[in-house]
Amino acid sequence: MKQSKWIILLTTLFLITGCSNETNKAESIPTIKIDQASNNGISNLNLTPPMTITSMPTINYLLPQKSSEERITPITHIVLHFTSNAAKNPENPYNPNDIRETFLDYAISAHYMIGREGEIYLLVPENRIARHAGKGDLKNFPHYKDELNKYSIGIEMLAIGTEEEMNSMLPANIYESIPEPHIGFTEAQYQSLQRLVNDIVNRNPAIKKDRAHIVGHDEYAPNRKTDPGSLFNWSEIGF
Template sequence: MPSEPTLAPWHQGWHRQAQHLKSPNFGPRPGGVCIDLIVVHSISLPPGQYGGDAVQRLFTNRLDWDAHPYFQSIRGLEVSSHFFIRRDGALWQFVSCDERAWHAGASQYQGQSNCNDNSVGIELEGLEGETFEDAQYHALAQLCRDLAQHYPIAHVAGHEHIAPGRKLDPGPGFDWTHLQKLLDFPAQAFPER
């Protein structure tokens, strides 16, 4: 009996295994740009609290600014990321990878400025400086492999590496060596540690 054909993991920049929740915070990538960078971030809202829907609400401009005192400090922020990986490894997608998500801000890496132009942003549910769950590393590694099969990915870096002094995530609790072993990408694909 013939097996069912497997679907490619991508459809118009959307990963088929992710839960989709479209963000309005994106724009077109510049013409001719090479999508060659993955940027790893960490986020939790409020900081250090996990499991709610505040991150999804932030990325879709639906966050209730009065729901927690911390939210006043980010009131009006319009940001997004391509992906969000929860503590249990669940994968969410907000912007097609063919489009430019608003995750990097002022940034530079490997001679390229404005890293939103050439990167895919992946947020891990967590707090900079704290550790991450094994399920997140495995989901991140699978997503990076899928991205590398579809786009000419050459580098994986943290927000802290593309915006040093301005951003600290994912921070010292993130295990770059573990990710590199899971991915088996060459050492030069990762930031110097």
């Protein structure tokens, strides 16, 4: 009888110790809170590791998880884009809520978006694949044909290109109605982009800081894309 009591006591102690260890493990998992100046009605989110994001201040505009895929490939490239809502609202083409809705409507995404004042919006964590590059070819990387999304981080800038670059998206009369300050890129965007690119490169050693690894969408898909286009000044970000 005494022996049975000892067995029961030891078993109970073992189970309590085991639960205690598991609890400690769970409590030790940190969370990453995204700082934001404004969320424009979008709820705050806590991201648990292994989410990867910039340490720079960002505005939380996370897209639903269905807008991206799990990443299992190394990050070797950064792809630059421009985007706007000029087709629907040429007078106010840079409302981030409108552009976010467009991303959702067309099932596209990027990791970051940079506004006209240099504000950085977080759309997709870097450890997930965003749908920004689509089909194309990249010089010196033949195995990336139609697969650049898997190996890259996409950065959208709120900007509008030349009339020629936009003619597949905008009729001439709409382009002509766009206020001049909305055309091209701003100094604040260049400054934020350069800092963001440097930050991403520093955290991802497979991305070499050169024009073979930091590319425009128009270089990957020249037959169908014109962004960031001829108004984008690469020297502003060190190239």
